[in-house]
Structures are given as C-alpha cells and as structure tokens.
Amino acid sequence: MNSSQSLTQELKRTAHRIGFDLVGACPAVTPNGISRFKQWLETGYGGQMHYLGDRATAYEHPRSVLENVRSMLILGMNYRTAAPVSRTDAEGRVSRYAWGPEDYHDVIHSRLGQLIEVVHRQAPDTAVRGVVDTAPLLEREFAQAAGLGWIGKNTLLLNRDMGSWFFLAALLTEAELDHDLSFDQDHCGSCRACLDACPTDAFPEPYVLDATRCISYLTIELRDHIPAELRPGMDDWIFGCDVCQEVCPWNQRAPISTEPAFQAQEDFNPLDLVSLFELDDESFRRRFRKTPLWRARRRGLLRNAAIVLGNHPAERAEEVLIGGLNDDDELVRVACAWALSRYKSSSSLTALDNRRAVETDVVVIQEIDNALWQRREKSGGRSRTSK
Numbered sequence: 001m002n003s004s005q006s007l008t009q010e011l012k013r014t015a016h017r018i019g020f021d022l023v024g025a026c027p028a029v030t031p032n033g034i035s036r037f038k039q040w041l042e043t044g045y046g047g048q049m050h051y052l053g054d055r056a057t058a059y060e061h062p063r064s065v066l067e068n069v070r071s072m073l074i075l076g077m078n079y080r081t082a083a084p085v086s087r088t089d090a091e092g093r094v095s096r097y098a099w100g101p102e103d104y105h106d107v108i109h110s111r112l113g114q115l116i117e118v119v120h121r122q123a124p125d126t127a128v129r130g131v132v133d134t135a136p137l138l139e140r141e142f143a144q145a146a147g148l149g150w151i152g153k154n155t156l157l158l159n160r161d162m163g164s165w166f167f168l169a170a171l172l173t174e175a176e177l178d179h180d181l182s183f184d185q186d187h188c189g190s191c192r193a194c195l196d197a198c199p200t201d202a203f204p205e206p207y208v209l210d211a212t213r214c215i216s217y218l219t220i221e222l223r224d225h226i227p228a229e230l231r232p233g234m235d236d237w238i239f240g241c242d243v244c245q246e247v248c249p250w251n252q253r254a255p256i257s258t259e260p261a262f263q264a265q266e267d268f269n270p271l272d273l274v275s276l277f278e279l280d281d282e283s284f285r286r287r288f289r290k291t292p293l294w295r296a297r298r299r300g301l302l303r304n305a306a307i308v309l310g311n312h313p314a315e316r317a318e319e320v321l322i323g324g325l326n327d328d329d330e331l332v333r334v335a336c337a338w339a340l341s342r343y344k345s346s347s348s349l350t351a352l353d354n355r356r357a358v359e360t361d362v363v364v365i366q367e368i369d370n371a372l373w374q375r376r377e378k379s380g381g382r383s384r385t386s387k
Contacts, residue, residue: 022076024146095240310339
C-alpha cells in the first residue's frame with residue numbers, strides 16, 4: 001500500500017468513526033460546473049448574495065482556498081432527526097437543519113480538526129485545511145466528483161441511501177489522496193416533484209434555482225423587504241424551507257441521525273412566533289447566538305414572523321403585531337403592517353391609522369396605506385386616511 005492509499009484509508013476510517021456518513025476523495029481541479037455558476041450569477045439568480053459575485057474567480061479552482069492543494073476529501077453529515085410537528089396558532093416552521101442546539105458549522109469544524117490531525121501525523125509538513133460551506137468552493141460539484149451522489153433537479157446533492165438531508169464539508173490538502181470515481185449517473189429521471197411543489201416557483205427550469213424566489217433565501221439571505229407577491233407563498237416558514245426535500249422520493253428512505261448536536265429542540269419544531277416580539281437585541285443574542293437562526297438576526301426573524309402571522313392570522317398574535325408597528329426597525333414595521341391588513345379587528349385598524357399619522361419612512365407609509373386600503377375594501381368602509 002502506497003502513502004496516498006494509506007492516508008486516504010485512515011482519513012475515511014476516522015471520518016466515519018467521528019460521525020461523517022459520506023466520504024469520498026477527488027482531485028483539486030477546476031469544477032465542471034464553473035461556467036454554469038458564472039452564467040447563473042450573470043442572470044441575477046444570486047440576488048443579494050453579492051459575496052458570490054465578488055469572489056467569482058475564486059471558485060475557478062480550490063487553490064483559492066489552499067494554495068498548493070492537490071486533493072480534497074468531501075464529507076457528508078446526516079442531519080435528519082425528528083419528524084416535523086404540526087403547527088398550531090402563531091407558530092412557524094424552521095428548516096430541519098436549524099433545529100439543533102448548536103450551529104452545524106461549529107460541530108463540523110471540530111470534526112474536521114480531528115481529520116487535520118490525521119494528515120499531520122502521516123505527513124507532518126503537509127498543508128491541510130477544512131471548510132464548511134463558507135469558502136469559495138462548489139461543494140456539490142466536488143461531491144459528485146468524489147462519488148457521493150448526483151446534483152438533483154432542485155440543485156441539491158442527492159445520494160441513493162442518504163437522500164439530501166446532509167451537510168457537506170471539505171478537507172483540502174497538499175497530499176495526494178487515492179481518488180474515488182466520479183458519480184456520473186442522474187437518478188431523478190422524469191420526476192418533477194420538487195419543481196412542482198415549490199410554493200414560490202423558484203425553479204425556472206430543472207437544475208436551475210432562482211434564489212431570489214426561494215423561501216430559504218427570502219427568510220435568511222435577503223436583508224431587505226420581502227416582495228409582496230412572494231409573501232403568501234412563504235406560508236408558515238419563518239426560517240428556511242424544506243418543501244423541495246420533503247417531496248423528494250429519495251428522501252423518504254433517508255436514515256435518522258443520532259448526532260446529539262442536531263437533535264430537535266422542542267421549541268424550534270415548530271417555533272412560537274409571539275415570544276419573538278418580546279426579545280430585544282440582547283435577548284435575541286442570548287437565545288439564538290449559537291444556532292443557525294442567528295444568521296437572520298432579530299430584524300429578519302421578526303420580519304419573517306410577521307409575514308407568517310399574516311398568512312395565518314391568530315388572535316393571540318394581533319397584539320404583538322400592533323406593537324411591531326412601532327418597532328425601531330422599518331423592516332419589522334413594514335411586515336407588521338402587511339400582516340395586519342389580513343386581520344379584521346377595529347383595534348388593528350386603529351393601530352394602522354395611528355402609526356400612519358406619525359410614520360416618516362416612505363416605504364413604511366406605502367405599506368400602511370396599502371394595508372388600510374385593503375382593510376377598507378374588505379369592510380366596504382373608509383379609513384381615516386381615505387379622502
């Protein structure tokens with residue numbers, strides 16, 4: 001057995017032992033999908049994820065992550081745990097990957113550290129680096145090159161045994177590893193389940209995602225107001241979306257993860273929305289800082305919560321939405337105004353009128369005026385702002 005085979009086998013044994021479910025090795029080369037990626041960016045499907053375009057050239061080769069990289073170990077870690085619990089009044093759904101008590105980046109980075117130690121033991125002077133979905137790498141392309149699966153019509157990596165309920169990570173090294181065969185088959189066939197189920201029509205064609213219409217993008221990456229025409233499609237999703245995964249036939253057979261860090265917290269599956277409005281920035285930090293939900297920040301999560309409460313009006317939520325009209329953040333005020341347009345009480349109508357009288361932000365004023373107009377149309381009456 002040569003040194004590359006020995007190192008590769010030791011890395012794979014260790015990876016499985018410490019919790020990785022999928023492991024494969026591939027050469028560090030220009031990914032096959034780089035031209036499609038650049039075309040996707042040029043089309044504008046990346047939306048406000050400007051960090052992708054800002055470092056587009058870095059995706060052309062893994063050497064942008066590790067200068068003299070020769071090989072990559074691509075890893076997958078299963079996060080499918082409990083089944084989703086049915087939502088009740090004033091609750092919202094959170095994507096499965098964010099149910100756990102820890103941020104998956106921290107969990108996986110600690111495991112990558114153990115693999116780095118394996119490389120250093122066998123090749124002390126060899127450079128190595130582990131990354132989890134924040135480096136300029138087309139991970140799914142390399143995962144396919146490492147034999148882990150194929151890229152499905154919903155643009156996620158699919159594995160015949162694991163479905164798509166797993167995180168991807170990569171270990172880059174100057175060492176030469178024993179490479180696996182690329183997975184060159186596509187097992188989606190004629191199935192359109194993911195494309196047809198998307199609530200916001202985020203797939204303009206198979207294998208292409210328009211992120212600007214994707215609920216995960218809208219609830220996590222978008223820092224602006226969610227377009228009014230897409231708000232109803234968000235349904236009850238407050239953070240992320242699993243629809244295209246839930247309907248995928250390959251996900252029906254995926255195993256259950258026993259990783260403690262990914263086990264669902266009871267109050268995240270689903271998430272109570274009323275309590276969110278009681279959190280100031282510091283309280284929000286204490287509750288969510290170590291979880292994936294931190295990425296949306298308080299303003300984003302309250303924006304999302306208000307939209308869910310507008311899609312599913314709940315009597316106990318009306319008071320916090322009225323309070324949200326006076327939030328310091330205009331993002332929250334806009335979402336609360338939109339949500340209250342879907343309530344029927346005189347108190348919410350009065351609150352909209354009162355806020356309209358003191359509001360100075362043009363976008364918020366437009367949203368309140370639209371909310372008042374909708375309330376007036378529904379009731380057949382006239383608001384105090386109508387002429």
